[in-house]
Amino acid sequence: MPKARIRNQIRRLRFDHGEMTQQHLADLVGCTRQTIIVLEKERYVPSLSLAFEIARVFERNIEDVFTYVDGPERDGSP
Amino acid sequence: MTTFWIGFAVLGGALVVIAITRFIRGLVPQSEMRDVPMTALETLGWVGLAVTGLVTAGLGVLVAVVGVTDLQEADSARFIFWLILIVGIGVWLAAWVALRRRNGGVVADERDRVVLARSFSVESMVVLLSLVTWAVVLTEAFWDDGTVPLAYLQLLFWTTLIGGAMGRSLGIVLGYRREIDTDA
Numbered sequence: 001m002p003k004a005r006i007r008n009q010i011r012r013l014r015f016d017h018g019e020m021t022q023q024h025l026a027d028l029v030g031c032t033r034q035t036i037i038v039l040e041k042e043r044y045v046p047s048l049s050l051a052f053e054i055a056r057v058f059e060r061n062i063e064d065v066f067t068y069v070d071g072p073e074r075d076g077s078p
Numbered sequence: 079m080t081t082f083w084i085g086f087a088v089l090g091g092a093l094v095v096i097a098i099t100r101f102i103r104g105l106v107p108q109s110e111m112r113d114v115p116m117t118a119l120e121t122l123g124w125v126g127l128a129v130t131g132l133v134t135a136g137l138g139v140l141v142a143v144v145g146v147t148d149l150q151e152a153d154s155a156r157f158i159f160w161l162i163l164i165v166g167i168g169v170w171l172a173a174w175v176a177l178r179r180r181n182g183g184v185v186a187d188e189r190d191r192v193v194l195a196r197s198f199s200v201e202s203m204v205v206l207l208s209l210v211t212w213a214v215v216l217t218e219a220f221w222d223d224g225t226v227p228l229a230y231l232q233l234l235f236w237t238t239l240i241g242g243a244m245g246r247s248l249g250i251v252l253g254y255r256r257e258i259d260t261d262a
Contacts, residue, residue, distance in 0.1 A: 030187070031187040031188060031189070032118075032189075032190070034114055034116075034189075035187055035188070035189045037114050038189065038258075041114075043257045043258070044257070045258065046188070046189075047188050
């Protein structure tokens with residue numbers, strides 16, 4: 001069974017919010033810049049509380065920032 | 079019987095080569111992780127690897143030169159033994175304090191804590207391996223005597239402790255090179 005994946009829009013939302021820097025976002029949500037980098041690269045799935053914190057910074061619902069993608073869709077095929 | 083031991087050695091050698099290859103590949107960051115700067119904890123992991131490696135090498139040379147029994151009996155050898163350990167711990171603590179200061183008192187966030195928690199499995203494996211090795215070596219070496227000199231027990235303790243610290247540092251360094259899915 002293909003592994004599901006959590007995709008996110010953090011990078012785009014950062015730029016939509018006045019080109020917010022990774023460090024600034026990290027300071028606002030209480031994590032390191034490195035964690036924001038790996039989040040944007042989708043190499044790290046955050047805890048629920050960090051996900052909510054990030055959504056709150058961008059004034060969005062959590063589903064607008066993070067989406068759950070099933071295995072087949074991960075590769076681009078529906 | 080000889081064929082058995084040759085086969086055993088070849089199989090063992092192959093397993094060691096595979097383990098070393100996997101270990102070296104694990105240390106090289108994957109392409110998408112190459113431009114990610116090191117966190118304070120990862121830096122501390124590398125410092126830990128360097129310190130434990132140097133302490134192990136120092137103690138190894140000392141034991142090879144003076145012997146295990148003299149290590150306890152000769153004052154100068156015992157002094158060097160403790161000096162190596164204290165300097166090693168001191169360097170690691172200094173690095174930890176410096177990193178804390180540089181990061182405004184914060185060394186770890188939630189991702190760091192996940193990496194740290196997972197590194198425990200590497201540490202336990204190294205500690206277990208050290209204890210098994212010592213048990214086998216001491217049993218084989220002193221079976222006829224029926225007793226183990228006290229100096230070996232102290233060496234067993236320190237090598238296991240240093241090995242554990244090295245395993246923890248290795249686990250941290252490897253942890254940052256892997257994808258982390260807190261969901262998995």
